[in-house]
Amino acid sequence: MKKISYFIIITVYSIFSIQAAAQDPEAYNKLYTKVYLEISPKDMPLALQIADSLFSISKTPLFQTKSLMLSASLYQQQQSLTKAAELAEEAYKIISKTSDYNWMVRVSGFLATQYRMLQLYGKSKMYCDRALALVSKINNPEMVKSTMGLIHQELAYNDIAAKDYHSSIQHIRESQKNFDRISQNKDYLTADNEQLLGLSYFHLADYKRALYHYQNSLNLMSKMPDNIVKGLCYNGIAAVHIQREELSQAKHYLDSAVKIAGDSRHLPLKSEIYKTSQQYYLKVKDLAGFEKVRQKQDSVRDEMSSSRAQFLDSALIRMENKNQEAQRIIKARNIPIAIATIFIIVSISCFFFYRRRQKRRFAQFMADFEIRRKIPSSGSLITGSTNTTPEPATEVLISDDSQNHKAEQEQSATKKQGNQQVIPEETLQRILASLDLFEEEHLFTSANVSLSFLSTHLNTNSKYLSYILKQYKQKDFTRYINDLRINYILKNLKEDPEWRKYKISILAEKAGFSSHSKFTNIFKAYTGLSPSTFIQYLSGEETAGITAGNLL
Known part of the structure; x- marks a missing residue:
């Protein structure tokens, strides 16, 4: 009965409020704020219904834009990133026909964030650049500084995704120069910058500076409730302690991060914390804990991939x-x-x-590629049943070629002698789990990867590693690395149109190959086509709809 009464009261209130908002900008703004801050946490469907009604009665481009952005923000809260981006795109089309540069910039910034979360970094950068070009036309100095800070902060996020940590630090410093000159939300925005500095220095292996900036961020948020930035700080500090082998301290901060992630719907936060948790469980040799967290992360990644798809x-x-x-x-x-x-x-x-x-050949290859992507154990790019692609070039396309060749000769000789490697089960599971992390973190894209390097990274020896690759991946080290690299390039070419604009030499570098020619030879051996021809066909398939069923 109470629920029915509440619904009737809210509905009646909403009808009169919407009608009033249609006539009075002040009433419109009050209803806008009430829907976002008060109604949406209690009744999201009702909040979305009111936002939609606001749009239908809006008479000016500004009110239409604000109501669409209200709906977009509500969908963002639900992690419906696609719907949020679509509504924001519609809002930008409306407001771009006016001279309201303030809202043009706000909508551009929102879209930059949505596309970054969808891992469409090219479109995110495009909207960041658009916002930078417009921000100088805003009349409010406080708004200009705040917006400039947010744009540089968004560019820092993009740099981190591209692993350009020196550039991200420069954007964060530029962002903070602007935040230092504002009065509203200064502590929270600065805390977010400190968290980003901590993350950048962590990836640069400067753990002392990373801890310093993470702690600065937590100090600024000491009186704030738990939030995403706090969760990222706790996770970052835990990751630093794991690298330093300070596992008891890592556990303390990791527990705090996990608690915040459990109460949040923010999928990227959950993914980062689950990744750090896996590293912790590997360090303490808790394979059951590792597997449990890994399943959670797989679920989160599937949901994120679903939004992007x-x-x-x-x-x-x-x-x-x-x-x-x-x-x-x-x-x-x-x-x-x-x-x-x-x-x-x-x-x-x-x-x-x-x-x-x-x-x-291209259509058949892409169909096979999609099938193999759905089968985690398949691994190889070559299909034995169809025999549509030749064997890859025998040249080793990783550093330290002679050492790799020598190691593989030793492995072959060992096999001919009939010897079998005897590996303790615990060691075997640890190495396999570490190989999974090696693949997930795309460490194979480093040009310095070699058999000895990877053995050291996994805390094992070359013989064990070669044996495990042969038995569990069904390939030698060279084939294993080349498979990962070509799969990595194919996946990004298919999913992100921006990658198709790169020069072949840039693709070779991103995959970890030592030269343009080596990459081209290996790529052609796997796909039957040169990289440039493959990209041409891939773009043509998506534009004209040819064999779309195989590609999607």
């Missing part, structure tokens, strides 16, 4: 609709243009026939 799917649908509209326009053009089009089609038909075979 949902956005990409909707983007492809919009692209297909635009293509259909373009086709209708082409059909409506005059006869001379149609004749010219036919002439062009006839002229390229021979070339198309030549390319057809390559396209079939």
Whole structure:
């Protein structure tokens, strides 16, 4: 009965409030604030309904933009990042037709964050640049400084995702210069910058500075309730102590981070804390704890991937609709243009026939690639049943080639002698778990990876590692690293259109290959196509919808 009464009261109040807001900007702002701060924590569906009603009665571009951004913020709270981004894009189209630079910048900043969380860093950077170009046109000096600080902070997040930690530190310093000159939310924004400095210095292995900045952040938030930034600080301090082998101290901070993550819906926070937890359990040799956390992280990653895939799917649908509209326009053009089009089609038909075979190979390869991605144990890029791709080049495309070759010769000789490696079960499970982390963290993209390096990194010896790779990955060390690297490039080329704009030499460097030519040879051996041709076909598949079922 109480729930029914509450619903009736809220509904009646909302109807009158919305009607009042349609006439009075002050009433509009009060209702906007009430929905976001008071109604949404208690009744999210009602909050979304009111936000939608606000948009329907909004008479000006500003009110339409604000109501759309209210809905976008509510969907962001629910981690519905795709819906949040779509609403914000609609809001930007509306406000960009006005001279309200303040809201243009605010919407651009929101979109930059959404696309970063969707791991679409190219689009995130685009909106950051757009905000920087507009921020100087805002009349309010306080707003200019606050916005500039937030933009540089967002650019720092992008640099960290790209592993450019020196650049991220520069953006954070620039961000803080602006935050130092504002009055509202200064402590929280500064705390977030300190947390980002701690993370950057941690990745640079400067653990003393990392601890200093993490602690600064916690001090600034000492009187604030638990939040995402606090959780990241606790997690960062725990990670530092793990690196220093100070496991009891690491456990204390990790427990605090896990508590905050448990009460939060912020998936990136959960993912980071689960990653650190796995490292801790490996250090204390608690394989049961490791496996439990790993399952949680897999669940979070699946949810994050689902959000990103949902956005990409909707983007492809919009692209297909635009293509259909373009086709209708082409059909409506005059006869001379149609004749010219036919002439062009006839002229390229021979070339198309030549390319057809390559396209079939490409489509088959992508279909097989998608199947293998869904089967964690498959690992290799080569399919024995179809035999559609040749064996990879025998040249070792990692550093310390001679040492790797020698180690593999020793392994082969050992096998011919009939000797079997006897590895304790606990050691075996530890090495396999560490290999999983090695793959998840993309450490294979380092140009310095070698058999001896990886053995040292996993705290084992080359013979054990070679034996485990042969028995559990069904490949030697060279094949294992090349598989990981090519899979890494293929995954990013498929999922992030920005990668297709890189030069081949940049792709080679990102994957860890020592030269453009070596990368090209190995890539062609795996796919049957050169990197440039493969990218051309991949872009063509997504634009024209050819064999879309295989690619998505």
